[in-house]
Amino acid sequence: MQKIRKYQTEESILRFSRAYAAQQLPWFAPALYRCRIVITEKVPIAAIDQQMNVYFNPSVVVKISASERKKSLRELGFLWIHEISHILRRHAERAKENGFYPQLWNIAADFEINDSHWEGLSMPEDFPGLLPKDYLLPNGQLAEKYYSLLGKEGGKSERLQRLLDLVMDEGSGVHGHSRIWELASTPEASSKNEVNEMVLSLIRKEVAEQLKQAPGNIPGNWRRWVNEILQPKVDWRKVLRHRVKMAIQLSVGGRLDYSYQRFSRRQSAYHPVFLPSLSGDLEAQIAVVVDTSGSMSAQMLGQATGEVCGIMKRLRVPVTVIPCDARAYEPIRVNTSSDQIKLYQLSGGGGTDMNAGIEAALALPKKPNVIIVLTDGFTPWPVKLPEVSLIFGIFHQGKTSFPTPPMPPFSTSSVIGIDLAKL
Template sequence: MSSPNFKEIAERVRFARAYAAEQLPWFAPALFRSNIVITPQVEVASIDLHYNVYWNPVTVDQIWRDRDRRLALSELGFLWIHEISHRLRRHGERATALGISSGPRARRWNIACDFEINDSEWSGLKMPAAYPGMLPEGFGLPRGQLAETYLLQLEAGDYPDLSFAIDEGSGIHGLPRPWEAGDRQRLSTIEEEIIRREVARRSWEASQDLVPDAWRDWAADVLGSRVNWRQRLGHRLSVALQRGIGSRTDYSYARPSRRQSVYQPIMPPSLAGDQTARIAIVVDTSASMQATELQRALSEVAAVVRQFNHPVTIIPCDLVAYEPVREVSEREAFRISYLPGGSGTDMRAGIDAAVRLRPRPDSILVLTDGMTVYPQANYPVPVIFGILRQEGQETQLPPDPPFGPDRVVMI
């Protein structure tokens, strides 16, 4: 039998990805952000920490040849959802937190992670008959538990050698693999968080009878509060921006109105002046901001840019304000991986720096965990606080007045 053509194999994998996205559209942000790599070094399929998904060409060819097209797509589509589920559930990071650093324990962790995600049945997708996945009931274990619980049970139980488990890559156990070396896509932590939150949002908004309970619970955990705080934040920023833009625009006869034909023979004026929104975002980079909170803050920067379609200026701040990151576009917001800081917290320094920007911003958004000294007076520019909630921690809020409920949004 001739060796599979890698180009044809990659095309089949792309077809399967489109099929999976059609069947389960809430996974589309993760599916289409993944990079396809064809390599015989993996046993079936694997994924690394940056959404590079590796496919064995013989495996793909076998599934494609031995099934009718729709069944082949459903089986390859299942593998797609299986691999990206590992990243969405952050199995690699969770393995690192457990201190998993050896081959045998990494294999057991891989099995435990498969138990966690294989208990969902997806309409239109089918587990490959030639490569059946690991199920907890096959080991006498119940469904619906976390991988950490399954790992303890696998390590404590009287099970045979588990080294037969397929190695699915660093995306599951955090340990680099030889096939992951080379020119591969690398996503920033912000990009990965945006993918997770978008999949979670779409999962939560999808019909309840389509999304299994385990995934709805996951989405609720990722999204946190069900209050549409982003809509509230967007509304409050919009009001402030419109006031700022309005102060720089006026009606002028220098250019005829687009509706002149309606008012003929009267010549109405048109609105003229600078109508570009100016947004400054002060990001708390103090020591109290954990990595996850900082990632959330930066993902909100990207969301603000996307919502208002205007560049923003970011001011990192702990006890002092650092050099502004000016004119950040949506694409650039996704790629920010480092902001200076790590000391105490005083967001007043960042707000003062934002007010001194030239041209002056129309609105200042402060993204902080709330553990800061708050200003006691208003500013010449509307200041809105986005407070990042931390589980188990009492949140300190800005004083009211001068910052009432219309200027504070809990995130």
């Protein structure tokens, strides 16, 4: 009980400093007040997980708060903005998408956000953060650029080694790797903050919209972030390729199992005991459901057939195409570029129900690892997740919003907008 009473003091200080940060930088309030405060001695200074639980070391809070009141508020406010910046800037997602080494990425992510100057905030004197200029690196770069610059130095670089010794792990909210001190790994998991991808997307958009209207000098890299959130320029082909690859990697291995249909190659050594051998299909199976209903324009259908061949070429695997309007038609196997002629006249032209195409894909003799649905979005959506990965590529003409499947059970990672105006 004594420990709880002690931490109540630190929590009050942190709540007050959060309110101060929200008063100084009101556009960050939607993110700040969505966070849950967790006080633990297991983090060096402060950290954040992917559920927006923010962890503070109590001794750090006490030491900073012991200084003059305004100074302590400026410094604790800085820590608050620093941690939520990792979430707003999608550092965890970016790290996972590129397979970056967590410790080095943590440094690069800190470089990206620490060079921003915010009125009313200051970096803690007793717990200084990492600044790119202190290591002869330019300001205003993205974390990916800093990661590349640091990586070029090699593991034997004394400067890089000093950096690695200084960096303090800030949790899965920075690099995407869970840590043992995060609530998801503790008995308190049932009481952790619950934040899904849709909530994070809404928080980022709300902060970006308020930041766009903010008076005064806003750091240039945050201006760029606002534009990316409100007017995203996404290479959807790259995103599609990445998500399909991930789905294949997760499912192909699971298709292997031991079978007695063919005995082990080492059978002679174990006679008379019969041993099974591994069986299964190592080749990725991709099904593409193409919306051929009356609402699909000639440009959309042409783009859809082009994307089928693009998927086949980039991933070097055959693709099974299922034309579908209100019903599914005969599947078309596309093995080589010359098979593209099979897609010139796709059956359809009636109503719309992509569920029929998804069901047909699941009923294929070889169950697909991933199903891609190319549609304009004007269709009934599945009410539950299938047992395989399902990705929707939705055609639109320069729109910021377009029809999407229900979230939940689906998530933003299941949807890729294909802007025909930018093709």
